[in-house]
Amino acid sequence: MSNQAPAPAPAATIEEALLSRRSVRAFRPDPVDRVVIERLLTLAARSASNSNCQPWQVHVVTGDAKRRLCEALVHAHDHVGPVADREYDYQPPAEAWPEPYRSRRRSFGERLYQHTLGIPAADKAARRAHHRRNYDFFGAPVGIVVTVSRRPREGALVDAGLFLQALMLAARGLGLDTCPQASLIDYYPVLRQHLDIPDDQIIVCGLALGHADPDHPLNRLRTPREPLARFATFHD
Ligand SMILES: Cc1cc2nc3c(=O)[nH]c(=O)nc-3n(C[C@H](O)[C@H](O)[C@H](O)COP(=O)(O)O)c2cc1C
Numbered sequence: 001m002s003n004q005a006p007a008p009a010p011a012a013t014i015e016e017a018l019l020s021r022r023s024v025r026a027f028r029p030d031p032v033d034r035v036v037i038e039r040l041l042t043l044a045a046r047s048a049s050n051s052n053c054q055p056w057q058v059h060v061v062t063g064d065a066k067r068r069l070c071e072a073l074v075h076a077h078d079h080v081g082p083v084a085d086r087e088y089d090y091q092p093p094a095e096a097w098p099e100p101y102r103s104r105r106r107s108f109g110e111r112l113y114q115h116t117l118g119i120p121a122a123d124k125a126a127r128r129a130h131h132r133r134n135y136d137f138f139g140a141p142v143g144i145v146v147t148v149s150r151r152p153r154e155g156a157l158v159d160a161g162l163f164l165q166a167l168m169l170a171a172r173g174l175g176l177d178t179c180p181q182a183s184l185i186d187y188y189p190v191l192r193q194h195l196d197i198p199d200d201q202i203i204v205c206g207l208a209l210g211h212a213d214p215d216h217p218l219n220r221l222r223t224p225r226e227p228l229a230r231f232a233t234f235h236d
Pocket of ligand 1: 021022023024025108134179180181182183184205222223
């Protein structure tokens with residue numbers, strides 16, 4: 001008998017997919033079949049978009065292409081540093097966030113670094129070492145980069161968000177897991193060069209895709225949600 005925890009079961013309903021989706025930050029190396037990736041992307045493309053303009057493009061990296069891209073990203077992380085001019089500001093500095101978002105972000109950071117990884121707030125080097133794993137897609141066999149047309153920008157970014165969520169839920173339906181990764185856009189010139197992404201496309205987000213490593217402590221992280229009354233207003 002194996003001591004491994006069982007792999008998370010595929011979600012059979014939308015509700016199960018929503019409840020079982022979480023950001024997975026440690027993957028088993030097992031590959032994902034090309035037909036499965038194609039099916040997920042085809043399902044995600046059923047997402048709604050502005051007048052059905054479907055502004056998304058995706059780049060899928062596996063095998064040697066993924067290895068080469070990850071080497072370049074890690075090199076940029078270690079020796080160059082993040083770009084000063086992000087293409088769009090998904091991740092403004094901590095002080096730019098008003099309440100209650102600032103507190104929620106801080107609480108997530110504590111949950112991830114202190115409670116899950118055992119890294120104290122002051123240990124910047126250990127935090128950086130964890131963050132660096134983003135640039136290996138957390139060991140996932142598949143890396144995905146989603147881009148959208150630069151014009152019109154805001155609407156296309158909304159549509160890209162819908163596409164990403166659909167992709168993550170579809171993955172759960174097939175027993176796969178994901179982690180969305182805005183951290184990749186800190187090194188967008190590397191992505192642009194390696195994936196030959198034209199200038200009229202904004203790089204929106206990366207996504208790690210694969211089989212969660214059920215034994216890895218990082219995958220024990222669960223994030224809470226605010227109660228309904230904190231975000232919904234009913235007008236009768
Ligand atoms: C657009 C987007 C980008 C994200 N980028 C990263 C990232 O670069 N690295 C990471 O570890 N998590 C990233 N996350 C995951 C969030 O931290 C996570 O969704 C949030 O804490 C809620 O946790 P859950 O996804 O497990 O429910 C991102 C999430 C979104 C929606």
